[in-house]
Amino acid sequence: MEPNFSIIAGLIGDPARARMLSALMAGKALTTTELALEADITAQTASSHLAKLVDAQLLAVRKQGRHRYFQLHRPDVAELIEKLLNVTVTSTIQTGPVDSKLRHARVCYDHLAGALGVALYDSLVSKSFLIDNGEEAIIT
Structure with a gap:
């Protein structure tokens, strides 16, 4: 069977x-x-839209009381969306949140982000607590 990514796209x-x-992408179920x-x-x-996304296994749903909460189904779904966002960004568009507090420190799906997240990551790499092999960080 040939892959058919046109449905997901x-x-x-x-x-x-x-x-x-x-x-x-903030990692919170809504x-x-x-x-x-x-x-x-x-x-x-x-x-209607959410049912299609759940059927395609892009979203997971859980019931809590009378509410249904939706979240991204798997980390690779978040990675796909993040890659698509990166592809669509041009140099004339400001990326990231507009709110300066969110630009300073935030969580993006399952990882730290913002200036503090980047500084923490860089510090851990410079002290050899993490090794960045270009695809992922390895804890030493």
């Missing part, structure tokens, strides 16, 4: 779904209502 490529997926607000669509439309 089509799901991610929809503007509303792309906004919902981007909102989930409700349908919260994701609908992020995508500027109705909750009913969001439910």
Whole structure:
């Protein structure tokens, strides 16, 4: 069977779904209502989009009381979205959060980010607590 990434690309490529997926990059599970607000669509439309993303195993859903919480299904989904975001960025677009506090320190899906996260990483590498082999960091 040949790989068919056009289905996944089509799901991610929809503007509303792309906004919902981007909102989930912070690593926090969100409700349908919260994701609908992020995508500027109705909750009913969001439910339809979310069902497609769950069926494609891009999102996982868990029920807590009467709410359903959605989050990225696996780390490789977050990596894919992050790579797509990096490909679409041009030198004229400011990347990262607008809020200066978030630019200073934040969490991005499953890792530290912002100036403090980068400084911490650089410090751990310079002290040989981590080895950066270009693809991943290895704890020594």
